[in-house]
Amino acid sequence: MNWIEWHGRDRIDLGTQLLDRQITAPEAEPVGKVDDVELTRRPDGALEVTALLVGTSALCERVPQPTRWLLRLGMRLTGGPDSPRRIDLDDVVDVKSDVEVTAEAGEAAASPTERRFRAFVERIPGAGRAGS
Amino acid sequence: MKKYLGLSLGILAAVGGFLDMGDIVTNAAIGARYGLGLAWVVLLGVIGICAYAEMSGRIVAVAGRPVYDLVRERLGPRAALLNLIASLLVTILTLAAQIGGVAVVIELASGVPHVVWVAPVAIGLWIVMWRVKFEKIEQVLGLAGLAVAVFAVSIWWLDPDWSALAGQAAGITPPAGEPVPTYFYYAITLFAAAMTPYEVFFLSSGGVEERWSAKDLRMQRATALIGFPVGGLLALSIAAAAAVVMLPLGMDAQSLGQVVLPVGLAFGMAGMIVVLFGFFAVLVGAAFETAMSCGYMLSQYFGWPWGKRLPPKRAARFHAVVAGSVLIALLIVQTGVDPVMVTEVALVGAAVALPLTYLPVLIVANDRQYLGDHVNGRFSNAVGLVMMVVVLVAAIAAIPLMITTGMGA
Numbered sequence: 001m002n003w004i005e006w007h008g009r010d011r012i013d014l015g016t017q018l019l020d021r022q023i024t025a026p027e028a029e030p031v032g033k034v035d036d037v038e039l040t041r042r043p044d045g046a047l048e049v050t051a052l053l054v055g056t057s058a059l060c061e062r063v064p065q066p067t068r069w070l071l072r073l074g075m076r077l078t079g080g081p082d083s084p085r086r087i088d089l090d091d092v093v094d095v096k097s098d099v100e101v102t103a104e105a106g107e108a109a110a111s112p113t114e115r116r117f118r119a120f121v122e123r124i125p126g127a128g129r130a131g132s
Numbered sequence: 133m134k135k136y137l138g139l140s141l142g143i144l145a146a147v148g149g150f151l152d153m154g155d156i157v158t159n160a161a162i163g164a165r166y167g168l169g170l171a172w173v174v175l176l177g178v179i180g181i182c183a184y185a186e187m188s189g190r191i192v193a194v195a196g197r198p199v200y201d202l203v204r205e206r207l208g209p210r211a212a213l214l215n216l217i218a219s220l221l222v223t224i225l226t227l228a229a230q231i232g233g234v235a236v237v238i239e240l241a242s243g244v245p246h247v248v249w250v251a252p253v254a255i256g257l258w259i260v261m262w263r264v265k266f267e268k269i270e271q272v273l274g275l276a277g278l279a280v281a282v283f284a285v286s287i288w289w290l291d292p293d294w295s296a297l298a299g300q301a302a303g304i305t306p307p308a309g310e311p312v313p314t315y316f317y318y319a320i321t322l323f324a325a326a327m328t329p330y331e332v333f334f335l336s337s338g339g340v341e342e343r344w345s346a347k348d349l350r351m352q353r354a355t356a357l358i359g360f361p362v363g364g365l366l367a368l369s370i371a372a373a374a375a376v377v378m379l380p381l382g383m384d385a386q387s388l389g390q391v392v393l394p395v396g397l398a399f400g401m402a403g404m405i406v407v408l409f410g411f412f413a414v415l416v417g418a419a420f421e422t423a424m425s426c427g428y429m430l431s432q433y434f435g436w437p438w439g440k441r442l443p444p445k446r447a448a449r450f451h452a453v454v455a456g457s458v459l460i461a462l463l464i465v466q467t468g469v470d471p472v473m474v475t476e477v478a479l480v481g482a483a484v485a486l487p488l489t490y491l492p493v494l495i496v497a498n499d500r501q502y503l504g505d506h507v508n509g510r511f512s513n514a515v516g517l518v519m520m521v522v523v524l525v526a527a528i529a530a531i532p533l534m535i536t537t538g539m540g541a
Contacts, residue, residue, distance in 0.1 A: 029437035117448035132265035
């Protein structure tokens with residue numbers, strides 16, 4: 001397989017190889033998308049990617065009106081908006097066709113909206129049975 | 133042995149996945165009006181869906197990525213969001229058309245108006261989706277849907293003028309006296325029915341649900357390349373039956389009640405029972421696929437947990453979207469609007485949305501980062517590119533033709 005390796009590469013195109021990729025964690029359900037990245041200015045003046053940002057409120061900044069308005073409406077209707085979750089770059093394990101992060105980071109970045117929906121869906125009989 | 137069983141079950145699912153309300157309605161309508169004069173469009177549509185189903189199946193088997201992941205990664209969040217909104221609207225309308233179709237089938241069997249059946253059908257559909265295993269739904273409905281083959285048997289039984297049928301099928305221009313724009317309007321709806329976007333959303337997500345891997349590649353390819361053409365043949369047999377029975381009488385086939393007439397003529401009540409049973413299975417199957425597709429595309433755009441392979445409560449938003457789509461579709465059909473009309477609007481919408489769905493598939497199928505050595509060969513790319521041009525032409529022409537022809541009136 002010729003996956004692009006994250007480690008040992010001196011160049012990576014953030015736009016096509018990081019942004020909007022699926023984030024996964026081992027032994028867990030999908031975490032979210034790389035909705036945005038956090039850039040920090042280093043003392044030498046260069047910009048450094050320090051974290052992945054996950055969540056519709058991060059995505060909002062990247063889409064124009066009126067779709068942004070639509071996303072905001074969606075967030076409000078589902079009990080949000082919640083601030084974006086941050087995954088430190090040190091917690092990124094590998095970048096393939098998806099972005100793999102550590103189990104703890106995946107857990108910490110779990111969506112509050114999913115949690116709210118879960119509380120409701122859980123009450124339907126059969127919600128807890130194993131998948132097929 | 134187990135392998136062949138798996139293959140035949142997969143083919144069944146693909147046959148069922150091809151046929152839906154759109155294929156039934158358009159094939160019968162064009163059969164009654166043009167005979168087999170638009171058979172070339174069905175052929176074109178089958179080639180297109182085979183090519184793109186094979187590509188997206190390969191992407192799932194090798195890279196594990198369903199189509200809507202690719203749409204966002206390759207089009208970026210803006211264009212993908214517009215595509216998402218359009219595809220979601222079209223797929224919900226398509227779902228409404230299937231639910232309406234099931235209700236009409238029950239009306240034809242019971243004599244009680246279809247609006248009475250809409251809510252029970254929608255609720256029953258949701259319960260099946262919530263409770264029954266993915267593969268079981270696909271296989272049972274796929275097998276039952278084969279009853280639609282009664283159209284082919286009816287044609288043979290009615291023993292039509294075969295050379296006249298062959299003559300119609302050989303033409304690729306409108307019959308004398310038929311306006312050209314209307315002919316091409318029907319061609320586009322027929323093409324959109326064959327290549328409806330939800331088919332690749334569903335197929336690729338289903339591949340993830342069924343845990344395809346690189347070792348399933350040949351099986352997955354065989355499934356698509358046999359299943360869709362067989363589905364296309366069944367669709368053509370509906371057109372041919374209408375061509376044999378309605379065309380000579382100058383009759384329309386604008387409702388499901390008219391679509392089943394040729395079978396009734398050939399085999400009477402027994403034929404009607406078989407064809408209604410087949411339509412019921414095919415339409416419930418398509419309703420399942422469209423409703424799940426609504427959940428798949430939204431979940432994959434936003435990166436949520438999704439699918440029936442997870443315990444339902446762990447994919448809470450996915451199940452909420454699926455249930456919500458069924459509810460909206462129910463409300464649309466419950467207004468009493470003609471399901472055939474809903475089908476036609478959905479098909480025109482599908483034609484417009486097609487390029488933004490299939491382009492990312494073609495791009496990623498050429499990307500070694502995803503597929504390694506399994507990238508498209510020259511043949512796949514040639515077919516893919518030609519079909520992309522056809523898809524673009526259909527997308528651009530769809531709305532102007534709909535307006536100028538008054539929906540093919």
